[in-house]
Amino acid sequence: MLARPERFFEDRFGLTPSTMERLLGSTLAGRVHHADLYLEYRVSEELVLEEGAVKKAARHVNQGGGVRAQSGERTGYAHTDDLSLPNLEEAARQARAIADRATESGIVAVKPAGAPHDLYSLAEPPIAADLGRKLTLLNGVDATARALDPRVRQVIATLGSEDVVVLIATPTGWTVGDVRPLTRLNVSVIVEENGRREIGSYGGGGRVPLDFFLEDDRWKRFASEAVRQAVVKLGAVEAPAGSLTVVLGPGWPGILLHEAVGHGLEGDFNRKATSAFTGRLGQKVASELVTVVDDGTIKNRRGSLNVDDEGVPTQRNVLIENGILRGYMQDRLNARLMGMEQTGNGRRESYAYPPMPRMTNTFMLAGQDDPEDIIRSVPRGLYAVNFGGGQVDITNGKFVFSASEAYLIEDGRITAPVKGATLIGNGPEALTRVTRVGHDLKLDEGVGTCGKDGQSVPVGVGLPTIRIEEITVGGTQV
Amino acid sequence: MGDLLPDLLTEARRRGATEADAFVVEDQSFSAQVRLGQVDTVTHAREQLLSLRVFVGRSVAAASTSDLSRASVIRLVDEAVSLARVTSPDELSGLPEAAALARAVPDLDLHDPTGHGLAPEDKIELARRCEAAALEADPRITNSEGGEFSDRRAHYAYATSHGFLGEYSTSSFSLSASPLAVQNGEMQRDSWYHVTRKRARLDAPEAIGRVAAQRALRRLGARRVKTVEVPVIFDREMAASLLRHIAGAASGPSLYRNASFLVGKLGERIAAPSVTIVDDGTMAGALGSRPFDGEGLPVRRTVLVDKGVLASYLLDTYTGKKLGLPSTHHAARDGSGVTVSTTNLYLAPGETDPADLVKSVKSGLYVTELIGFGVNGVTGDYSRGAVGMWIENGELAYPVEEITIAGNLLQMFQAVEGVGNDLVFRDRTAAPTVLIGRMVVAGS
Numbered sequence: 001m002l003a004r005p006e007r008f009f010e011d012r013f014g015l016t017p018s019t020m021e022r023l024l025g026s027t028l029a030g031r032v033h034h035a036d037l038y039l040e041y042r043v044s045e046e047l048v049l050e051e052g053a054v055k056k057a058a059r060h061v062n063q064g065g066g067v068r069a070q071s072g073e074r075t076g077y078a079h080t081d082d083l084s085l086p087n088l089e090e091a092a093r094q095a096r097a098i099a100d101r102a103t104e105s106g107i108v109a110v111k112p113a114g115a116p117h118d119l120y121s122l123a124e125p126p127i128a129a130d131l132g133r134k135l136t137l138l139n140g141v142d143a144t145a146r147a148l149d150p151r152v153r154q155v156i157a158t159l160g161s162e163d164v165v166v167l168i169a170t171p172t173g174w175t176v177g178d179v180r181p182l183t184r185l186n187v188s189v190i191v192e193e194n195g196r197r198e199i200g201s202y203g204g205g206g207r208v209p210l211d212f213f214l215e216d217d218r219w220k221r222f223a224s225e226a227v228r229q230a231v232v233k234l235g236a237v238e239a240p241a242g243s244l245t246v247v248l249g250p251g252w253p254g255i256l257l258h259e260a261v262g263h264g265l266e267g268d269f270n271r272k273a274t275s276a277f278t279g280r281l282g283q284k285v286a287s288e289l290v291t292v293v294d295d296g297t298i299k300n301r302r303g304s305l306n307v308d309d310e311g312v313p314t315q316r317n318v319l320i321e322n323g324i325l326r327g328y329m330q331d332r333l334n335a336r337l338m339g340m341e342q343t344g345n346g347r348r349e350s351y352a353y354p355p356m357p358r359m360t361n362t363f364m365l366a367g368q369d370d371p372e373d374i375i376r377s378v379p380r381g382l383y384a385v386n387f388g389g390g391q392v393d394i395t396n397g398k399f400v401f402s403a404s405e406a407y408l409i410e411d412g413r414i415t416a417p418v419k420g421a422t423l424i425g426n427g428p429e430a431l432t433r434v435t436r437v438g439h440d441l442k443l444d445e446g447v448g449t450c451g452k453d454g455q456s457v458p459v460g461v462g463l464p465t466i467r468i469e470e471i472t473v474g475g476t477q478v
Numbered sequence: 479m480g481d482l483l484p485d486l487l488t489e490a491r492r493r494g495a496t497e498a499d500a501f502v503v504e505d506q507s508f509s510a511q512v513r514l515g516q517v518d519t520v521t522h523a524r525e526q527l528l529s530l531r532v533f534v535g536r537s538v539a540a541a542s543t544s545d546l547s548r549a550s551v552i553r554l555v556d557e558a559v560s561l562a563r564v565t566s567p568d569e570l571s572g573l574p575e576a577a578a579l580a581r582a583v584p585d586l587d588l589h590d591p592t593g594h595g596l597a598p599e600d601k602i603e604l605a606r607r608c609e610a611a612a613l614e615a616d617p618r619i620t621n622s623e624g625g626e627f628s629d630r631r632a633h634y635a636y637a638t639s640h641g642f643l644g645e646y647s648t649s650s651f652s653l654s655a656s657p658l659a660v661q662n663g664e665m666q667r668d669s670w671y672h673v674t675r676k677r678a679r680l681d682a683p684e685a686i687g688r689v690a691a692q693r694a695l696r697r698l699g700a701r702r703v704k705t706v707e708v709p710v711i712f713d714r715e716m717a718a719s720l721l722r723h724i725a726g727a728a729s730g731p732s733l734y735r736n737a738s739f740l741v742g743k744l745g746e747r748i749a750a751p752s753v754t755i756v757d758d759g760t761m762a763g764a765l766g767s768r769p770f771d772g773e774g775l776p777v778r779r780t781v782l783v784d785k786g787v788l789a790s791y792l793l794d795t796y797t798g799k800k801l802g803l804p805s806t807h808h809a810a811r812d813g814s815g816v817t818v819s820t821t822n823l824y825l826a827p828g829e830t831d832p833a834d835l836v837k838s839v840k841s842g843l844y845v846t847e848l849i850g851f852g853v854n855g856v857t858g859d860y861s862r863g864a865v866g867m868w869i870e871n872g873e874l875a876y877p878v879e880e881i882t883i884a885g886n887l888l889q890m891f892q893a894v895e896g897v898g899n900d901l902v903f904r905d906r907t908a909a910p911t912v913l914i915g916r917m918v919v920a921g922s
Binding site: 046050053054055056057058059060061062063064072073074075076077078079080081082087091094095097098131132135153154156188190192196197198199239241242243272273274276352354388389390391392393394395396398399400401402419420421422424425426472473474475476477478 | 513516517518519520521522523524525526537538539540541542543544545550553554557558561562564565566567568571598621623658664665666667697700702705706707735736737741813814815849850851852854855856857859861862863865879880881882883884885886918919920921922
């Protein structure tokens with residue numbers, strides 16, 4: 001959409017680096033430890049196909065700025081969607097009113113923590129791609145899904161694209177910007193047979209151009225996966241209820257990590273000592289087969305960022321190494337208060353929220369086992385390959401994630417598909433029961449959205465095939 | 479603020495729209511979080527959103543912006559019109575008949591003209607008192623996620639190209655606390671809150687804080703239970719969550735897509751005779767009330783389930799036409815167009831004292847929290863993580879966690895064996911305590 005964020009806000013709103021420095025300097029100078037200004041301009045588009053035609057389309061422009069002032073543990077935050085200088089000055093005054101009661105004085109100079117990455121420069125961002133090509137893509141999805149199986153009654157295909165320009169400025173005069181493209185194609189199908197209906201959904205995307213969906217006929221695969229899942233579920237039997245050995249397939253089942261350990265390792269909960277993982281750095285929290293990383297630096301991934309929303313370049317953070325808890329994910333405030341390094345995990349949904357520690361792309365490293373051997377090793381259990389959402393209670397560590405496609409394992413063989421069921425476990429324990437890790441690490445297709453304190457951000461997950469002993473499966477078959 | 483809408487709609491028609499409607503919402507909000515007695519985060523915000531929907535013939539598209547400058551508004555019109563030129567026509571699309579539009583905008587007492595005047599320091603103090611009451615309630619309450627006060631005032635205006643213009647203001651105030659109870663290395667967090675449209679009606683901060691503490695404390699010593707099929711009692715908050723699933727399945731968009739377990743069930747028995755579910759958008763001062771719906775139609779009271787029989791769907795004009803039914807005036811708006819939403823949705827109270835419901839259960843589960851997304855709206859299959867109290871011989875015996883409850887929503891509603899007399903409107907969706915005869919509880 002444009003070359004440089006600095007020029008964008010200057011050209012469009014007259015906000016030059018020196019205006020911003022003056023705004024932060026004059027308004028915030030005094031007794032705050034940190035202050036910053038976050039500017040954002042977001043253009044988004046959604047196209048929805050249903051009943052064989054694209055009948056819904058919408059385009060949105062959202063812009064705004066947020067000023068944050070921090071002293072000690074206090075944060076004052078004010079935001080406005082009017083990017084005029086007087087409005088931003090008013091926001092800065094409101095932010096400071098809260099934060100300026102610190103006992104120490106002077107802003108701690110924050111230096112840029114290194115150069116931003118270049119993970120998703122696109123010749124043509126997806127939002128700018130020709131509308132006609134997008135409609136062709138959606139119509140192709142519909143035709144493909146309907147041709148695959150006569151039981152398909154409804155196809156809903158959505159294509160969402162956005163481009164977000166951000167600029168972060170601090171009173172000590174450095175600014176850093178980012179331009180973040182993002183797109184996602186989702187396919188849901190309803191199938192019907194003998195009065196029984198089921199739904200299958202599949203999709204993917206990332207910080208990629210529209211052509212991503214055409215590469216290797218990805219769009220066709222999304223359509224056929226959605227149909228396949230829905231048809232499999234038509235024949236699903238009651239899921240078992242109780243404690244079972246579970247084999248998770250590769251890719252999206254990595255949502256396990258996001259819920260079981262990811263949130264509990266975010267810096268804010270650990271600084272406040274409200275996480276089940278509080279004070280457990282250096283301790284064993286998983287089987288020695290388990291190494292979990294959060295990596296915001298993978299090219300074109302949905303959860304990746306050149307810099308986080310505080311201007312810090314993202315990095316690859318090892319959270320759990322061979323079963324030992326190695327690190328937390330941090331933003332500026334929590335890193336400072338815990339005396340730790342920032343890790344590039346300070347994120348926010350938009351200018352309307354202050355940042356907090358969030359995940360990027362969270363996954364388990366591959367192990368040695370052959371995935372088929374892992375399944376053969378289970379006398380009786382559940383093989384779960386697709387999931388809906390998950391949730392965790394940070395404090396007691398209990399987490400859930402809901403299987404949408406799963407099968408019984410009987411005598412080492414995958415047998416009947418079962419209905420959707422929620423799996424529940426205890427975060428600090430669940431990964432200690434991982435007994436096999438496959439060599440088939442796969443990242444998800446690019447569909448994840450994580451919610452925390454009412455803020456949603458795009459994330460990724462990944463997993464090799466793994467075997468977990470004893471996890472509770474919430475079926476109906478006692 | 480509604481003044482800009484007629485001009486915008488005229489501009490949309492000049493630039494090619496045959497019909498159009500638009501809304502603008504402007505809001506100001508404030509929130510203060512206090513943790514362990516100290517200010518943690520204070521947020522001030524001022525926001526606005528303008529959204530336009532245009533029809534070009536029978537094709538439709540929407541556009542929205544937070545920039546209300548003249549240049550931006552012209553861009554908005556052009557984008558919406560050019561998008562509508564590429565979407566496929568739909569013969570059922572369009573605005574509702576003019577004759578059906580609300581003729582007056584009733585005053586539902588949704589605004590608190592004086593409540594927002596409180597100084598930030600006083601708002602912070604309310605959050606502090608709320609958290610302090612939780613921290614002081616018991617020596618085992620040793621930590622906290624904080625206390626929070628927030629308020630928001632909004633002004634909403636909606637207009638159509640066939641002559642409707644209505645606007646109204648709303649207020650909301652909320653106060654909450656989230657303490658941690660700690661004992662023998664076990665940590666449990668819970669919270670309590672209150673939300674109102676009038677600040678003066680907010681529960682006392684101390685009362686909210688004390689309930690939050692009790693809720694966290696009663697979770698200490700939680701165990702797992704063996705997998706078993708038993709009666710399950712849903713407390714009021716959790717019973718309300720069941721209504722949301724029914725409302726989702728009864729809403730027009732799910733129905734015409736055949737993506738609902740209530741497809742074709744209008745007029746059929748879907749629940750026990752003790753189940754009557756009502757949606758009433760006209761309740762004065764209530765959190766879910768609105769004087770007109772998202773298409774300018776007057777709100778009303780709708781009986782969704784009448785003594786167990788599915789009596790109405792929840793429809794806007796378009797989904798109504800798709801199903802061959804009139805709108806039930808449940809249109810709601812977001813920046814992308816029209817959706818369907820409930821207003822004040824509730825399960826009518828029964829006769830039974832909730833304590834008697836518990837007494838009637840020999841062995842079973844009393845659910846106080848549900849987590850996860852294990853509800854299939856197409857089939858009604860239901861499986862969620864649960865927290866609660868185990869019932870033994872009619873008494874709440876001990877807390878339980880790391881269990882799931884599972885069933886199918888249609889079967890669960892058919893199996894309602896008791897509805898409490900304890901309905902209180904604490905949220906847009908409310909229910910009394912509910913007893914469901916049998917569900918599968920999975921544990922160890």
